[in-house]
Amino acid sequence: MSAPLLQARGLEIRFGGVVAADGVDLDVIEGENLAIIGPNGAGKTTFLNISTGYLKPLAGTVTFLGQDITRLPPRAITRLGIARAFQIPQLFLEQTVMENMMIAAAARSGETSGWRRLLDRPEREEMLRLLDSVGVAAFAERRAHELPEGQRKLVDIALALALKPRLLLMDEPTSGVASSEKMGVMDILVAALAREKVSSVFVEHDMDMVERYAHRVAVWSSGRIQTVGPPAQVLGDPEVRQRVIGI
């Protein structure tokens, strides 16, 4: 772990009377998996939305690799190296899983050909390996809408990884995955992140997952960062246990 990859400073945003961020400062360190936990509606997903350009804060800045990205649109931020996986998978449902992946590969290389066939591109093997690394290679030729929710979730993550990002933002990466398979999926995912040298931020409600896979945990409550630190320290904090975990 070394220099900050992403830095948020003084973020403020509210929706009507609901304050989702009120002077939030947060760093994401290169090489880490940072978990964000907190009650529903606290503003966790809002942080992902601001960091990827979907929402513009009322005040504050977000910098990535030293560059201010606060006002950039999602596609510009993506090109800089921040990818996103969604709570509800966002796939091209009428196309096959491989076509989804190859669109991502073409987007990564800035491909603008209107003639060369998408599936003839040289990244096909690479995309198949990536699908295999998250356990969904068997679905490569199936249309995305035919997949169960759990598999869609994994394809959504694979799609983000296909961009070879420096930072991956994930919103509840295993929601929709069967309880018995969650740890297995996260094992695969975290291994893929380490192999591809991708840092990550993931919003999570499952404290077992946070304890096992996060290097650091940020507690987001009422629009503020209550505390940040190693999982053992944060999850052992009585106030966090009472206000966030509910025990």
Add this chain to the structure above:
Amino acid sequence: MQAPAQTSGSGLRLAIVLGLVALAAIVPILLPSWATLITLVAAKGVVVLGVIILLQAGQVSFGHAMYFAVGAYAVAFWGRHMGPGDLILYLLLGSAAATLFGAVIGLFVVRYREIFFGMLNLAFSMVLWSLLEKLYHYTNGADGIRVVRPTIAGIAFQPETFQYALLYVTLVIAVVASYVAQRYLDSPLGHMLRAIKSNETRLEYLGVSARRVLLIGYVLSAFLCGLGGALVAVAQQIATPEFGYWTKSGEFVFIAILGGSSSALGAFAGSAVFEIVRFYAAAKLANTWQLILGVVLIAIIMFAPNGLVGILNRNRRNAEARR
């Protein structure tokens, strides 16, 4: 149009296409009155290819007749001011003018989606139609401009042989246009165009500008409409404001739905049924041919929402399942 994953029957499709082209080339020799009819079927099929490209992105244009008219009037103006030209020059002029128009108007309309996209195209087409109607000094108003019969590759054909030469050139253009459109839709840009229909948000989160992707598709569709417009103007030897009227735009969307927007074949199947029904119904049931076409479209939407080509594909899948 067909994605590569669906190309298991590509050999069969190629055989069907070649068979239909051969039929279209031979029938007029036996039935000379069909030469112009088949030319119009193929030329309008090229136009409908353009409409189908936009349907891939989930966008319906109710104004693409404007590009059809631009292609036709580019040819007519050339003939009027410069004298007779060659068909190749006419086609280059018609398609280039429509492409230019498409690029300029596209910059504005690709910012919108669905009903707003459709109605904005309609609005632009009505502006053009009004100009063609009202600027009588330049356009002859509703009378239109006569299109001088061109040479073809430098050869001046007599009227009776010209219709055949034009037919064969149009058939070649239709085949090439279909191939180009299919290659485009199989390319990264074509897949991204389809992706706009299902999830534009994800496309942006892959670092792709959906507007840019749609603009390229839009300009290609304008090019095809202009090319078809130039061919129809030459075949009918006239360009009138009616070429750009909103009912003509509706006609192209109608043909796309009738034939099926999932394949290039659908553009030509729809165009063939539309033109042949109109040809005979207008002759035998004057003033009621629209009723017949309306009933046909209602039946297609209710019983074969994927159009005529969808029926063919369904029958083929059923036959394969029985084997």
